[in-house]
Amino acid sequence: MPVFPADQLSPDLRRRNQVHAVRLSELTTMRIGGPATLVILEERKDLPELLALPHRWLGRGANLLVGDQGVGEVVIKLGAAFDSIALGAPVDGKALVKVGAGYDLARLIAATVKAGLAGPEGLAGVPATIGGALRMNAGTSTCWTLDWVTRVEVLLPGESAPRWLDRAALPGAYRSSGLPTGTLFLAAELVLAVGDPELLRATSVRLKQAKAASQPLALPSAGCMFKNPSPTCPAGKLIDELGLKGVRIGGAEISQIHANFIVNPQRTATVADVTALVRRIRRSAWTQRNIVMELEVETWDCPAELHAHPETLLEHDACLR
Numbered sequence: 001m002p003v004f005p006a007d008q009l010s011p012d013l014r015r016r017n018q019v020h021a022v023r024l025s026e027l028t029t030m031r032i033g034g035p036a037t038l039v040i041l042e043e044r045k046d047l048p049e050l051l052a053l054p055h056r057w058l059g060r061g062a063n064l065l066v067g068d069q070g071v072g073e074v075v076i077k078l079g080a081a082f083d084s085i086a087l088g089a090p091v092d093g094k095a096l097v098k099v100g101a102g103y104d105l106a107r108l109i110a111a112t113v114k115a116g117l118a119g120p121e122g123l124a125g126v127p128a129t130i131g132g133a134l135r136m137n138a139g140t141s142t143c144w145t146l147d148w149v150t151r152v153e154v155l156l157p158g159e160s161a162p163r164w165l166d167r168a169a170l171p172g173a174y175r176s177s178g179l180p181t182g183t184l185f186l187a188a189e190l191v192l193a194v195g196d197p198e199l200l201r202a203t204s205v206r207l208k209q210a211k212a213a214s215q216p217l218a219l220p221s222a223g224c225m226f227k228n229p230s231p232t233c234p235a236g237k238l239i240d241e242l243g244l245k246g247v248r249i250g251g252a253e254i255s256q257i258h259a260n261f262i263v264n265p266q267r268t269a270t271v272a273d274v275t276a277l278v279r280r281i282r283r284s285a286w287t288q289r290n291i292v293m294e295l296e297v298e299t300w301d302c303p304a305e306l307h308a309h310p311e312t313l314l315e316h317d318a319c320l321r
C-alpha cells in the first residue's frame with residue numbers, strides 16, 4: 001500500500017506541524033501495522049487542509065489493529081496544542097474540568113485524584129487518550145467515560161468547523177460514543193463532584209491492581225478483542241469455555257491469562273495471524289454456542305473477513321473442501 005505522499009501537504013502545513021514517515025507497529029500497543037505518513041497536528045487552522053484529504057485519526061493506538069501493508073491515508077494525531085488540562089475551583093461541591101482530547105487518560109486520573117475530584121478514577125488502568133476514550137466510550141463493567149462528561153468539542157464528518165455538543169446529544173452506548181465513525185474529538189468538559197483524594201487514590205490503585213492480576217498487561221495486545229456478547233456472557237469467559245486459551249497461530253496467541261486478549265509476545269505476529277485466531281474464535285462461538293462475536297478493536301486496512309458473519313466463513317471453508 002503506497003503511503004500518503006508527504007509532499008502533497010502544503011509547505012505551510014509542513015512548517016507548522018510535524019510530519020513523519022512512521023510504522024504503525026510503533027504507534028499501536030498491539031505492535032502490528034505497516035507504514036504511514038503521520039501528521040502531529042498543532043494548529044487548528046490546518047484542519048481544513050487535512051480534512052480535505054483522505055485521513056484517519058490516531059489516539060494512543062491501544063484499541064487498534066492495523067494491516068501489515070499500512071494505510072494510504074494521512075494519519076493525524078493531536079499534538080501539544082490539544083494536550084492541556086484546566087481544573088476549576090469547586091463551587092457547591094462540584095468543579096469544572098476542561099481537557100484536550102490529546103491528553104492522556106492516566107494523567108487526567110492522576111490530576112483529578114490529586115485535586116479530590118471524583119469520576120475518572122473509575123477508569124484507572126485503561127490505556128487511552130481522552131479523544132480515544134470518548135470515541136470508544138471506554139469503560140469497565142461499572143464505569144464509562146460518558147458518565148462524567150458534560151460537553152464535548154467535536155468535528156463531525158462532512159463538517160468544516162468544530163462545535164460543542166452537550167452530553168445529551170451523544171447517544172452513548174457500550175464501547176461507542178454513538179457519534180458517526182470519523183468524528184474527531186477535540187476537547188471535553190467534565191463536571192466532577194468533590195471527593196476524598198485518599199479514597200479516590202485507593203480506588204484507582206485497587207482497579208489497576210485488579211487489571212494487572214487478570215489481564216496480560218506485560219505483553220503487546222490491543223486490549224479486549226471482542227465486545228462482550230451480553231453483560232451475562234463476557235467474551236473472555238466464553239472463549240475460555242470454548243477451550244481456546246493458549247492457541248497460537250504464527251506469532252499471535254490467545255492469552256492464557258485472559259482469553260479475550262490476543263497477545264503478540266515476540267512482536268512477530270502479522271495481521272494474518274491475528275485474523276486466523278479471530279476467525280477460529282468466531283467460528284467456535286457460532287458453531288458451539290450460536291453466538292456471533294463482534295470485534296471491539298478498530299481495524300484499519302485489515303482483512304474484511306474479520307467482520308464477516310461466521311456463517312459466511314463456514315460456507316467459504318466448505319467451498320474449499
Ligand code: EPU
Pocket residue numbers: 139140141142211214222223224225226227228234235236237238240257258259260296
Ligand atoms: N473470565 C474467564 N476466563 C477468561 C477471562 C475472563 O472465565 O479468560 C471470566 C472472569 O473470571 C469474570 C468474567 O469472565 O468472571 C468477566 O471477566 P472480567 O472481569 O475480566 O471482565 P470482562 O468483561 O472480560 C471488561 C472489559 C475490559 C475491562 C474489564 C474490567 C469488555 C469487552 N471488556 O472485561 O475492557 O478492563 O471489564 O472492568 O467490555 C477493553 O475494553 O479493552 C478491556 C480490557
